[in-house]
Amino acid sequence: MSKITRRKFLAGSMAGGAAIAMAPTKKAFGANLEGFPDGMGVLVDMTRCVGCRSCEAACNKEQNLPEPNKSFDDFSVFDEIKHGEKRRPTEKAYTVVNRYEPEGSEPVYRKIQCNHCNEPACLTSCFVNAYTKTPEGAVIYNDKVCVGCRNCMIACPFSIPAYSYSSAINPIIKKCIFCYDTRLKNGQTPACVEACPQQVMVFGKRKELIKIAHDRIRRSPGKYVDQVYGEKEVGGTGWLYLSGVPFQQAGFNVSLPSEPIINNVKDFLAIVPMVLAIWPALFTGFHLLATKGKSHGHGDDHSHDGQEEH
Amino acid sequence: MVNTGKKFMAGLAGLIICCLLMMNCYAMESYPEEIEIDVLAELYEGVVFDHGLHVMMTEGCAVCHHHTTGTPVVDSYCAKCHTNEEPMATVSCKDCHSSEPVTAGSVRGKDTVLFHDDKPDLKAAYHLSCLGCHQDMGAPVGCQDCHARTEAGDAFFHSGQFAPTGSTGSSGH
Numbered sequence: 001m002s003k004i005t006r007r008k009f010l011a012g013s014m015a016g017g018a019a020i021a022m023a024p025t026k027k028a029f030g031a032n033l034e035g036f037p038d039g040m041g042v043l044v045d046m047t048r049c050v051g052c053r054s055c056e057a058a059c060n061k062e063q064n065l066p067e068p069n070k071s072f073d074d075f076s077v078f079d080e081i082k083h084g085e086k087r088r089p090t091e092k093a094y095t096v097v098n099r100y101e102p103e104g105s106e107p108v109y110r111k112i113q114c115n116h117c118n119e120p121a122c123l124t125s126c127f128v129n130a131y132t133k134t135p136e137g138a139v140i141y142n143d144k145v146c147v148g149c150r151n152c153m154i155a156c157p158f159s160i161p162a163y164s165y166s167s168a169i170n171p172i173i174k175k176c177i178f179c180y181d182t183r184l185k186n187g188q189t190p191a192c193v194e195a196c197p198q199q200v201m202v203f204g205k206r207k208e209l210i211k212i213a214h215d216r217i218r219r220s221p222g223k224y225v226d227q228v229y230g231e232k233e234v235g236g237t238g239w240l241y242l243s244g245v246p247f248q249q250a251g252f253n254v255s256l257p258s259e260p261i262i263n264n265v266k267d268f269l270a271i272v273p274m275v276l277a278i279w280p281a282l283f284t285g286f287h288l289l290a291t292k293g294k295s296h297g298h299g300d301d302h303s304h305d306g307q308e309e310h
Numbered sequence: 311m312v313n314t315g316k317k318f319m320a321g322l323a324g325l326i327i328c329c330l331l332m333m334n335c336y337a338m339e340s341y342p343e344e345i346e347i348d349v350l351a352e353l354y355e356g357v358v359f360d361h362g363l364h365v366m367m368t369e370g371c372a373v374c375h376h377h378t379t380g381t382p383v384v385d386s387y388c389a390k391c392h393t394n395e396e397p398m399a400t401v402s403c404k405d406c407h408s409s410e411p412v413t414a415g416s417v418r419g420k421d422t423v424l425f426h427d428d429k430p431d432l433k434a435a436y437h438l439s440c441l442g443c444h445q446d447m448g449a450p451v452g453c454q455d456c457h458a459r460t461e462a463g464d465a466f467f468h469s470g471q472f473a474p475t476g477s478t479g480s481s482g483h
């Protein structure tokens with residue numbers, strides 16, 4: 001892994017901005033990503049979820065996230081609406097559970113986190129290669145490399161990546177990492193999965209989970225809609241969902257293509273070199289403002305960065 | 311020789327049936343009034359489950375015990391195979407449902423009985439069964455309605471004495 005820091009990157013891009021702008025964007029990634037047949041995933045069976053938020057509490061603890069605004073047994077969060085939308089994962093909460101009230105049915109709860117796509121749009125859209133899809137199936141990121149450009153935030157079809165502004169000069173991406181460094185790489189069940197009292201989630205090889213999911217549908221046809229969300233969407237995701245109500249009624253985007261987002265992102269990436277041209281100046285400005293009269297310590301060490309140990 | 315064998319087998323079968331019937335009566339008449347469920351206690355205290363009360367309120371043991379107690383099977387999925395209503399040697403939840411969290415590998419790998427795959431682990435077996443019925447029957451459904459939270463639980467949920475001290479500001483721009 002190259003030890004490029006944000007500042008070195010900026011210095012480099014100032015010196016050689018034109019060269020970077022001309023460099024080909026990553027077309028090779030799609031091909032790389034098909035090589036993980038034993039990738040792990042999680043099957044989320046929403047018919048079992050009771051909205052207890054134990055999974056949110058477990059993630060907070062496992063990932064050493066900051067104190068939440070409200071206790072994890074405070075169910076008023078289900079009524080929160082921001083910018084006309086229900087809660088989404090943030091830099092302080094890598095997973096959130098939302099409540100939906102489909103007509104003529106009991107409320108349904110949906111746990112949201114990174115879906116660990118087979119061919120992640122976040123990864124493809126990142127021009128500094130901060131993201132990695134590990135053979136175990138996790139999509140992780142190196143926050144020492146991230147420049148906070150937010151391409152991934154725009155590219156992700158599930159609105160997952162969030163940004164930490166706790167360090168004004170070094171905003172970095174924050175999202176669910178499938179408990180990669182503490183659990184997944186040792187073959188262990190993620191913290192949120194283990195904490196759930198209802199076994200809403202099963203952890204295992206993605207291809208086995210797909211079989212289990214279809215078995216459940218076949219055994220209880222009245223209970224489920226006949227679809228495993230994530231089996232095909234955007235080229236397949238590691239985290240898969242079963243539902244008792246049509247997926248759009250539980251807030252899912254049902255208009256996603258079954259091909260990976262890569263193709264669309266390529267168009268989007270075309271505008272990146274243009275942006276790059278103005279960035280160095282912009283960031284230098286921010287940097288000078290932010291560090292005016294302050295020492296240089298970034299003071300924001302992200303201990304759960306799986307890539308650092310490589 | 312063949313005849314003797316047949317007679318012996320018939321006698322043996324009869325004996326087994328008698329034993330099973332006796333066990334059936336035995337199983338039906340003597341069940342524990344209270345069961346302490348504490349194998350998984352950590353964030354919550356154990357539960358002293360009023361088994362007697364629930365026996366009175368449910369229509370048959372099979373509502374919870376599937377096909378193991380000798381009363382008519384209610385779950386149509388179990389009933390595909392278990393129609394003979396024979397009581398089994400093991401009836402308690404923990405004898406069949408693993409206290410280890412299940413994974414896709416353990417769900418499909420270990421149990422040799424094909425239709426017993428995808429079996430919930432013990433924690434889920436309790437919650438799916440208890441909470442599912444409590445929801446249907448309008449019985450209490452709050453976590454602490456059944457088990458009091460421990461101090462470790464309060465810390466885990468950032469609640470009680472560990473509640474957030476004040477709004478830490480809005481997040482997510």
Ligand code: SF4
Nearest residue numbers: 114115117120122156
């Ligand atoms: S869900 Fe979004 S953040 Fe997660 S891997 Fe897919 S594209 Fe990336």
Ligand code: SF4
Nearest residue numbers: 059176178179190192
């Ligand atoms: S897998 Fe780990 S990081 Fe992701 S939501 Fe669950 S506990 Fe959090």
Ligand code: SF4
Nearest residue numbers: 049050052053055196
């Ligand atoms: S812990 Fe399980 S039941 Fe509770 S909210 Fe999370 S997924 Fe739903």
